Amino acid sequence: MTQRTVYVNGEYVAERDARVSIFDRGFLLADGVYEVSSVLEGKLIDFPGHMGRLKRSAAELEMALPWDEKALLTIHRELIRRNALAEGMVYLQLTRGSAGDRDFGYPDTDTPPTLVLFTQAKSLVDSRSGSEGIRVVTQPDWRWARRDIKTVQLLYPAMAKMAAKAAGADDAWMVEDGMVTEGASNNAWMLTHDGTLVTRELSHAILPGITRAVVLEIAEALSLRVEERAFSVEEAQSAKECFVTSASSFVTPVIAIDDVSIGDGCPGEVARRLRAAYIEESRRRAI
Ligand code: PLP
Numbered sequence: 150m151t152q153r154t155v156y157v158n159g160e161y162v163a164e165r166d167a168r169v170s171i172f173d174r175g176f177l178l179a180d181g182v183y184e185v186s187s188v189l190e191g192k193l194i195d196f197p198g199h200m201g202r203l204k205r206s207a208a209e210l211e212m213a214l215p216w217d218e219k220a221l222l223t224i225h226r227e228l229i230r231r232n233a234l235a236e237g238m239v240y241l242q243l244t245r246g247s248a249g250d251r252d253f254g255y256p257d258t259d260t261p262p263t264l265v266l267f268t269q270a271k272s273l274v275d276s277r278s279g280s281e282g283i284r285v286v287t288q289p290d291w292r293w294a295r296r297d298i299k300t301v302q303l304l305y306p307a308m309a310k311m312a313a314k315a316a317g318a319d320d321a322w323m324v325e326d327g328m329v330t331e332g333a334s335n336n337a338w339m340l341t342h343d344g345t346l347v348t349r350e351l352s353h354a355i356l357p358g359i360t361r362a363v364v365l366e367i368a369e370a371l372s373l374r375v376e377e378r379a380f381s382v383e384e385a386q387s388a389k390e391c392f393v394t395s396a397s398s399f400v401t402p403v404i405a406i407d408d409v410s411i412g413d414g415c416p417g418e419v420a421r422r423l424r425a426a427y428i429e430e431s432r433r434r435a436i
Pocket of ligand 1: 331334336355356357358360361394396
């Protein structure tokens with residue numbers, strides 16, 4: 150496989166030469182935040198939204214982010230150029246850096262943060278899950294109580310996805326007190342039989358998805374009725390349609406929850422329309 154060029158703390162290096170300290174707090178303590186921005190035709194989509202959320206995640210954790218949006222855009226674009234990335238994602242991770250030892254306390258503020266970025270080539274527009282939909286299984290939401298911060302503590306979502314795979318499904322929906330919080334790596338939506346789109350309201354319980362925000366705008370432009378509220382697994386199972394949104398999956402229909410088919414078991418019309426509209430709008434807004 151060809152070597153990607155990745156970014157590590159100010160340098161563009163071949164992936165085999167990339168180095169981060171074993172004392173890095175991202176590695177030892179999951180003391181890090183991240184963003185995933187998608188790329189279509191070599192251009193970034195929803196970039197200001199992703200960088201705005203990165204800034205917020207860092208601020209919530211009192212983590213330094215000594216790069217402004219312009220500097221981060223330059224790094225993203227340089228990686229896209231050096232790797233000739235036409236379609237896929239750019240992954241960015243910021244950690245509190247390394248104080249040269251393991252200690253719970255935050256290091257001095259002059260400890261430089263670690264910034265790592267790399268590209269991932271992937272077909273996003275033409276994807277099987279996008280056209281055929283996915284099957285999800287529910288899992289208890291055993292993540293921490295500040296899911297609005299996009300941290301690299303992803304062990305539980307990884308476990309939930311493995312449980313979904315073991316059950317013959319594609320992904321997991323997290324459930325707390327009988328209500329769906331969100332997908333393991335996406336926001337959850339349903340469409341009621343009277344045509345109302347429902348997605349959970351923003352709070353500490355879910356990640357404020359950037360794709361979610363854009364899809365809400367699109368839904369409004371299409372004069373769809375929207376309610377931001379929690380919904381139960383049973384309500385979703387008997388909904389007209391269900392789908393998920395995320396930077397790398399755009400709008401992806403959900404065709405079954407815990408082996409209960411949604412609607413007629415095929416991707417729904419509204420999900421299909423929203424996916425097409427999101428892709429069109431993203432191409433228009435890409436930078
Ligand atoms: N919720 C969780 C838990 C996620 O991990 C993600 C994306 O990784 C999302 C929602 C969707 O967010 P976005 O649309 O910004 O990719």
